[in-house]
Amino acid sequence: MRVLRLEINGDHHEVGAPDHWTLLEVLRYGLGLTGSKQGCDKGDCGACTVHVNGRPVLACMTLAVLTEGARITTIEGLAGEHRRRGGAGVDPLQDAFDRCGALQCGFCQPGMLMSARALLEREPDPSREQIRQALSGNLCRCTGYTQIFQAIELCAAERAGRTPAPPSWSAQPPWDARSHSAPDAEPAPGVSLPQGGR
Amino acid sequence: MAARDQHGKSAPWSPTPGGEPQFQVVGTAQRKVDGLAKATGQALYTDDIRLPGMLHAKILRSPHAHARIRSIDCSAALALPGVHAVLTGASMPIKYGVIPWTPDENALAVDKVRFIGDEVAAVAAVDEETANEALKRIRVDYEVLPAVFAPEEALTRTDVQIHENPEKPGRGNLSKHVRLEFGDVEQGFASADVVVEGRYRFHGTTHAPIEPHCAVAQVAPDGVLTLWSATQITHYVHRALARVLELPESQIRVIQPALGGAFGGKSDPFALEFCVAKLALVTGRPVKMLWTREEVFYAHRGRHPMQLAYKTGIKRDGRLTAVDAKILIDGGAYSSFGLVTTYYSGQLLTGPYDFPAYRYDSTRVFTNKPPCGPKRGHGSVQPRFAFEVQLDELCERIGMDPIEVRRRNWHGENTQTVNGQRITSSGFLQCLEAVERASGWKQRRGRLPFGRGLGVAGSMYISGTNYPIYPNKMPQAGIQLKVDRSGLVMAFTGGNDIGQGSSTLVRSIVAEELGLDPRDVRVLAADTDLCPVDLGAYSSRVTFMVGNATIDAARKLRRLIQGAVADSWQVSPQRVFMGRGEVFDLEDRSRRISTREAFHIAEERHDTLGSTGSYNTPTLGGDYRGGTIGASPAYSFTAHAVEVQVDTETGRIRVENCWIAHDCGRAINPMLVAGQMEGSAYMGIAEALMEEHDINRHGLHAGPSLLDYRIPTSVDTPELHALIVESLDPEGPYGAKEAGEGPLHPALPAISNAVFDAVGIRLRELPFSPGKVLDLLEQRAASSPSGRLHRTPSALEEARP
Numbered sequence: 001m002r003v004l005r006l007e008i009n010g011d012h013h014e015v016g017a018p019d020h021w022t023l024l025e026v027l028r029y030g031l032g033l034t035g036s037k038q039g040c041d042k043g044d045c046g047a048c049t050v051h052v053n054g055r056p057v058l059a060c061m062t063l064a065v066l067t068e069g070a071r072i073t074t075i076e077g078l079a080g081e082h083r084r085r086g087g088a089g090v091d092p093l094q095d096a097f098d099r100c101g102a103l104q105c106g107f108c109q110p111g112m113l114m115s116a117r118a119l120l121e122r123e124p125d126p127s128r129e130q131i132r133q134a135l136s137g138n139l140c141r142c143t144g145y146t147q148i149f150q151a152i153e154l155c156a157a158e159r160a161g162r163t164p165a166p167p168s169w170s171a172q173p174p175w176d177a178r179s180h181s182a183p184d185a186e187p188a189p190g191v192s193l194p195q196g197g198r
Numbered sequence: 199m200a201a202r203d204q205h206g207k208s209a210p211w212s213p214t215p216g217g218e219p220q221f222q223v224v225g226t227a228q229r230k231v232d233g234l235a236k237a238t239g240q241a242l243y244t245d246d247i248r249l250p251g252m253l254h255a256k257i258l259r260s261p262h263a264h265a266r267i268r269s270i271d272c273s274a275a276l277a278l279p280g281v282h283a284v285l286t287g288a289s290m291p292i293k294y295g296v297i298p299w300t301p302d303e304n305a306l307a308v309d310k311v312r313f314i315g316d317e318v319a320a321v322a323a324v325d326e327e328t329a330n331e332a333l334k335r336i337r338v339d340y341e342v343l344p345a346v347f348a349p350e351e352a353l354t355r356t357d358v359q360i361h362e363n364p365e366k367p368g369r370g371n372l373s374k375h376v377r378l379e380f381g382d383v384e385q386g387f388a389s390a391d392v393v394v395e396g397r398y399r400f401h402g403t404t405h406a407p408i409e410p411h412c413a414v415a416q417v418a419p420d421g422v423l424t425l426w427s428a429t430q431i432t433h434y435v436h437r438a439l440a441r442v443l444e445l446p447e448s449q450i451r452v453i454q455p456a457l458g459g460a461f462g463g464k465s466d467p468f469a470l471e472f473c474v475a476k477l478a479l480v481t482g483r484p485v486k487m488l489w490t491r492e493e494v495f496y497a498h499r500g501r502h503p504m505q506l507a508y509k510t511g512i513k514r515d516g517r518l519t520a521v522d523a524k525i526l527i528d529g530g531a532y533s534s535f536g537l538v539t540t541y542y543s544g545q546l547l548t549g550p551y552d553f554p555a556y557r558y559d560s561t562r563v564f565t566n567k568p569p570c571g572p573k574r575g576h577g578s579v580q581p582r583f584a585f586e587v588q589l590d591e592l593c594e595r596i597g598m599d600p601i602e603v604r605r606r607n608w609h610g611e612n613t614q615t616v617n618g619q620r621i622t623s624s625g626f627l628q629c630l631e632a633v634e635r636a637s638g639w640k641q642r643r644g645r646l647p648f649g650r651g652l653g654v655a656g657s658m659y660i661s662g663t664n665y666p667i668y669p670n671k672m673p674q675a676g677i678q679l680k681v682d683r684s685g686l687v688m689a690f691t692g693g694n695d696i697g698q699g700s701s702t703l704v705r706s707i708v709a710e711e712l713g714l715d716p717r718d719v720r721v722l723a724a725d726t727d728l729c730p731v732d733l734g735a736y737s738s739r740v741t742f743m744v745g746n747a748t749i750d751a752a753r754k755l756r757r758l759i760q761g762a763v764a765d766s767w768q769v770s771p772q773r774v775f776m777g778r779g780e781v782f783d784l785e786d787r788s789r790r791i792s793t794r795e796a797f798h799i800a801e802e803r804h805d806t807l808g809s810t811g812s813y814n815t816p817t818l819g820g821d822y823r824g825g826t827i828g829a830s831p832a833y834s835f836t837a838h839a840v841e842v843q844v845d846t847e848t849g850r851i852r853v854e855n856c857w858i859a860h861d862c863g864r865a866i867n868p869m870l871v872a873g874q875m876e877g878s879a880y881m882g883i884a885e886a887l888m889e890e891h892d893i894n895r896h897g898l899h900a901g902p903s904l905l906d907y908r909i910p911t912s913v914d915t916p917e918l919h920a921l922i923v924e925s926l927d928p929e930g931p932y933g934a935k936e937a938g939e940g941p942l943h944p945a946l947p948a949i950s951n952a953v954f955d956a957v958g959i960r961l962r963e964l965p966f967s968p969g970k971v972l973d974l975l976e977q978r979a980a981s982s983p984s985g986r987l988h989r990t991p992s993a994l995e996e997a998r999p
Contacts, residue, residue: 045408139911145880
């Protein structure tokens with residue numbers, strides 16, 4: 001048992017954990033951050049993927065003690081990162097997943113979203129083949145991946161000011177569920193929020 | 199109208215250009231009720247629940263495939279600090295089974311274990327590590343019995359009896375036998391120009407949802423037991439708990455939290471649900487059990503291995519004359535849904551083609567392996583594979599295009615199948631046309647370079663089953679709506695949202711019927727205390743049955759509100775229109791109020807507002823024993839065309855494209871329909887090429903992990919092209935039928951048929967592994983050219999680079 005000092009989603013935590021605990025165990029059992037999922041507990045499924053210093057890693061295969069001093073982001077922190085950059089609502093990639101039907105059971109998606117976000121950070125306008133490669137460590141059992149690809153492509157295209165081609169099943173635009181988007185968050189009078197980096 | 203009632207630019211109907219659409223919500227892509235909760239990590243799944251003082255439970259499993267339990271000594275486990283309770287089979291001796299006619303399972307083994315992994319004892323401890331340590335200290339004295347793993351052997355051996363059959367001694371390995379015959383089969387074959395016989399094999403696959411099974415139980419001081427479980431059928435878990443725990447149903451509440459995938463694999467009641475409930479009752483503490491991935495593979499209930507023999511006759515004009523099938527089904531150790539599986543293996547083949555004579559003889563046997571059960575396309579994926587591959591061979595033999603033959607045998611609409619199933623809508627022809635066009639079939643099939651080919655297959659599937667699992671005349675689906683003064687409508691449904699979007703369906707329909715912004719409808723699902731009974735997420739019943747129940751409830755409510763507003767305006771109710779978040783007078787559109795205000799007027803008149811709705815099936819099915827099994831109020835239809843590339847050096851098949859045309863009646867939410875179609879096709883392709891739930895000759899799983907059980911990654915999955923066909927079923931909600939299971943079926947045979955087009959070999963055994971492909975290529979090269987193939991071996995050789 002030791003006390004770990006971890007920086008998670010911009011917050012500094014001190015948490016007691018057995019030496020052998022993985023980052024996933026500390027997140028889920030130690031801190032109650034249950035967004036990162038356990039599907040296999042041995043690095044096969046990718047549902048536990050988080051960012052460590054911006055890189056996607058498998059939290060179930062990472063000893064928590066090795067992440068001391070690193071910057072950790074979990075699925076719960078994506079929207080916060082987006083807001084600290086001046087954005088509103090959720091990360092546009094999270095919104096695109098919802099708009100494209102990419103979230104069926106949703107269990108793999110915390111990991112999937114973290115891998116996809118990391119891809120867009122290093123390659124803002126990826127090809128379908130690049131997307132396939134970047135997600136190859138994240139198993140999805142529901143979607144056949146197609147709507148996940150479409151969500152990532154939609155997010156990248158809108159960032160670049162393009163409209164992506166509609167999918168095979170759509171007769172006419174708008175094909176995605178863009179209606180009732182997340183509310184835009186103009187800060188209300190009397191509300192102060194920290195902006196910019198950490 | 200108050201400012202807060204104005205709907206802004208983000209209202210779902212604002213982008214519709216030009217005129218009033220027929221629907222405002224139905225037919226458009228709608229966000230899911232839980233989409234953003236899942237995207238942000240907020241959605242709570244069963245394993246995310248942590249209750250104060252919660253204990254953790256683990257299960258001890260049998261290391262033997264077949265053994266009698268002489269005794270169990272739990273004293274050393276109980277002595278371990280941190281252990282709160284140990285259960286053995288004697289604590290819950292009442293047998294259960296999801297099918298009421300075949301209760302052959304115990305929560306924990308009572309006298310015998312029947313497969314490696316069968317549950318023997320359960321421990322609740324302060325944490326998982328302590329519970330695991332306690333398991334090691336339980337001493338079980340086994341008398342090891344001989345085990346059988348091959349279904350043919352199980353059928354013939356009387357010395358090894360997996361279950362006891364008091365009525366038929368020595369037949370304890372027979373799970374179910376069905377033999378049915380319709381029309382004159384022998385006459386059918388006599389009138390055929392060509393008859394083809396073939397043997398086919400389905401290997402067995404499993405669901406592998408990414409979320410492992412998990413359950414949490416808590417007992418309130420008043421004795422009410424609450425169970426949170428990753429189940430797709432809360433109602434059956436509720437009933438099974440009451441039976442096994444000997445508690446009144448009114449003292450049990452079952453809740454399904456967010457669920458991480460099921461595909462049929464979470465539709466039986468499981469040992470962990472009984473164990474956490476019993477442990478919570480005896481310890482007075484909340485108890486959780488989470489299965490490891492390995493345990494999920496042994497829990498299984500996946501697709502049955504089948505050995506299938508088919509004989510089919512055809513005339514030169516392409517019309518089928520008779521089909522004869524003999525099927526041996528490997529059930530594993532318990533019945534599960536096996537009675538239905540056995541019937542489905544024959545009953546569901548009788549469309550979309552019309553054949554005048556049909557016979558099937560299906561036998562399900564017990565073996566000492568993890569029990570099989572329902573997986574997406576329950577009981578009908580295996581026979582569909584065999585039949586569609588045989589049909590392709592018949593097409594080749596009579597020299598007719600496979601799409602044309604399928605077209606000529608289409609059963610039509612408003613007709614009856616040979617086994618007495620009522621067919622209403624059928625968009626199968628449009629499905630064939632869609633894949634023919636999209637795949638470039640006419641220009642490309644038979645003309646692609648050696649190694650590349652196109653194949654087609656069709657299928658039919660039920661939209662719910664007419665006959666409820668336990669006999670009763672109550673509705674199969676119930677819905678309750680509650681209207682709030684805030685303008686919100688709350689829907690309570692027993693339907694299980696397992697990711698397919700059933701709660702979103704409810705929201706869309708309520709919004710459509712009451713003219714609401716979908717955001718003003720909230721859905722609470724799958725809580726047996728709060729929601730009316732619904733039979734759950736299985737047999738593709740949700741859209742049809744829950745959808746119809748929702749329409750029923752919403753229309754009752756609409757009539758109340760329209761009537762109240764009409765009275766207050768002193769006009770006839772027909773003039774009062776609810777749409778776009780408003781209520782207005784159709785003959786004087788300046789007279790308008792918000793829906794919220796209309797709710798107030800209606801509440802003043804009728805008191806607190808709400809409604810219920812339900813759906814029950816009409817009486818359907820053939821007039822013979824088993825004739826109601828496979829009877830459905832509507833059937834969906836699918837056609838796939840796939841394009842494959844076969845590497846003749848390595849034997850590897852790569853699916854490059856899969857065109858999926860599916861008749862879902864009406865796409866209430868086309869985005870979700872497409873997701874079901876793509877996910878189904880993916881799963882079928884996976885079963886054809888990669889996955890194998892392989893139990894070895896010792897009864898051990900060959901690789902119970904997500905690495906060894908090879909489910910396709912984003913790199914392995916081909917380009918999937920969903921093409922939605924809408925036939926508008928007369929009884930479906932807005933014409934809708936199922937979309938979640940039907941689109942899986944054709945993937946497997948279509949790949950086999952495409953491989954024939956590519957390299958001239960017939961793959962009749964699954965999975966299509968490289969070794970099988972190479973063997974068949976070798977055999978084909980050794981045999982003389984048949985002359986019937988469109989590309990002879992010598993031509994194939996020349997075409998090699």
